[in-house]
Amino acid sequence: MGGRYCVRFGIAITETHWEQLLNWLKTRNETAGVLTARIGTGTESTTFLVRSLTEVPHQSYVDRRPDFLSIRSTGYVPALRMAANDSAVGIFVHSHPSGDARHSELDDVVDAQIAGVFQYRTRQSYFLSMVLAGSVEAPTFTARVYLDRQLVGFVESVRIVGSRIRVVSSAIADQVPDLLFDRQVRAFGAQGQALLRRMRIGVVGAGGTGSAVAEQLVRLGVGEIVLVDDDRVEDTNVTRIHEATIRDVGQYKVEVLAARAKEIGTGTHVTAIRARLNEPSILRPLADCDVVFGCTDDVTGRSILARFAYWYLVPVFDMGFIIDSREGHIRGLFGRITTLVPGAPCLVCRGRISPESIYYEALAPRERRDRIAEGYAPELAEPAPAVIPYTTVVASLAVSEFLSRLFSLSESPPNELLLRVLDRVLSRPTTDGRPGHFCIAPHYWGLGDQTPPLGQMWTSE
Numbered sequence: 057m058g059g060r061y062c063v064r065f066g067i068a069i070t071e072t073h074w075e076q077l078l079n080w081l082k083t084r085n086e087t088a089g090v091l092t093a094r095i096g097t098g099t100e101s102t103t104f105l106v107r108s109l110t111e112v113p114h115q116s117y118v119d120r121r122p123d124f125l126s127i128r129s130t131g132y133v134p135a136l137r138m139a140a141n142d143s144a145v146g147i148f149v150h151s152h153p154s155g156d157a158r159h160s161e162l163d164d165v166v167d168a169q170i171a172g173v174f175q176y177r178t179r180q181s182y183f184l185s186m187v188l189a190g191s192v193e194a195p196t197f198t199a200r201v202y203l204d205r206q207l208v209g210f211v212e213s214v215r216i217v218g219s220r221i222r223v224v225s226s227a228i229a230d231q232v233p234d235l236l237f238d239r240q241v242r243a244f245g246a247q248g249q250a251l252l253r254r255m256r257i258g259v260v261g262a263g264g265t266g267s268a269v270a271e272q273l274v275r276l277g278v279g280e281i282v283l284v285d286d287d288r289v290e291d292t293n294v295t296r297i298h299e300a301t302i303r304d305v306g307q308y309k310v311e312v313l314a315a316r317a318k319e320i321g322t323g324t325h326v327t328a329i330r331a332r333l334n335e336p337s338i339l340r341p342l343a344d345c346d347v348v349f350g351c352t353d354d355v356t357g358r359s360i361l362a363r364f365a366y367w368y369l370v371p372v373f374d375m376g377f378i379i380d381s382r383e384g385h386i387r388g389l390f391g392r393i394t395t396l397v398p399g400a401p402c403l404v405c406r407g408r409i410s411p412e413s414i415y416y417e418a419l420a421p422r423e424r425r426d427r428i429a430e431g432y433a434p435e436l437a438e439p440a441p442a443v444i445p446y447t448t449v450v451a452s453l454a455v456s457e458f459l460s461r462l463f464s465l466s467e468s469p470p471n472e473l474l475l476r477v478l479d480r481v482l483s484r485p486t487t488d489g490r491p492g493h494f495c496i497a498p499h500y501w502g503l504g505d506q507t508p509p510l511g512q513m514w515t516s517e
Contacts, residue, residue: 068369071218090135098344105502110135258348262309264447266351350374365396391450391475402495
C-alpha cells in the first residue's frame, strides 16, 4: 500500500501488541523488535495500523545493555519479509528503559543505516523508527517517519484499541485548562482535559442521537468533531434535534450543529460533511478520528461502520433506540449501545444487522417499495417513532461508555448495553463472534486502505 505525505502522522495498535511493548519497560536492558503496519489514509493524516510485532530473538543480539544494543540482521529481516507479504511498512522499535524517549546520536546513525534496508525489503516508501521509554504506568515514545529515506515528520500519538481507549502523545504539553472546564478538571484531572482537547471524534448521523452526542462532546471540550450527514432539517426534526430551531428548517443538519458549536464557545471545531456513508470517500475524514459514534438509522451505514472499526482500528460506538408503539400505545422502549473494537463481536454476529436488510435497503426506491408491499423488510415501511428524552438517554449512555473506557472508570467494560426503559433494566448481553468472521479474526484488523474499500462493493443512490 502506498499512502501520501502529510503533516500529521499517527500509529494505531491493538491492546495486545501494546502490552507486549510495555513489557519491555520492565527489563533492565534495551529491547528491540519490528512492528509491521498497513496504512490508513485520512484527509489530514496518515495512520500506521499495526498488524504484527516481532521481537528480536535472544540469539540475534550482539550486545545488549541498559543504554545500548547491537543486533544482527537475523533479528529483523524475517519480520521485513512478513511485512512485504502483507504490503506493510516496517517500524523499527526499541526501548530506553534507563533513559527518555528521545533518539540518541547512535540511534541517528543506526536509522540512517537501516532505513534503506527496511524500505527495500518491504517494498514500501515509508520507514519508521520508534523509541519507547518511561514506565508501564506512564509510557512515552518518539517515532520518526521517513519517506524515501527523508525525514518527513514525527508521529503525534499512538491510539491503543481494546477494552480501554488510550491515546498516548509523543509530546504532551499539558496546558493549564481554561476555567471553563474547572468542574470537569475536578473529575478527570488536568491531563484528562488536555487529552479530550487533543482528540478528534467522528459522529455519523446528526439526528436525535447524533445531535445529542455532538453537543455533549462540544461541552466536554473535545478538540474536533467530524460530523457526517446529508439530510436537511425538517419540521418534524425540530422536536428531537438538539440546538435546532424552527428557523433552521431547510438547512443542512451538520451545518446547523457546526454553527451552534461555535456559539457555545468551548473551542471545539466541527468539520461538517454533507454526505452519506455509502460514498467511499467519507472513509478518509473518519480515518483521521480517534473514535467514531455511529448514530445513523440506515442499515448500510451501520454495516460500513461495522467493518471500519476493525479495518482502521478506530473504536466505534454504535447506538439506536426503538419505540414499540401500536395505535398510539407504547408497548416497549429499547435502547442499545454496541462497542466495536478488535476481538469484540460485530453488529452482524450480534444479529443487529443482516445481509438481507442491507440488500433490501440498497434497492432502488421503487423496487424497495415493491418488496415492502410483498411483505419483505417491514422495518423499512414507514418512519419509526422518535421522542427526544429517549434518543438523548441512549446518546448519553454512549458518551458515558466512551469516557469510562478513556479514563478507566470501570473494570471489564461491556461491549454491549441494552436498555429497557419501561422495565428500568440495563443489561450486558454476551455473545461470540462467528468463527473466521472479521471481528474476531486478526487477519482483518488494521488492513486499512484497500481496493475496494473495506473489501466490499459500494453503491450509492
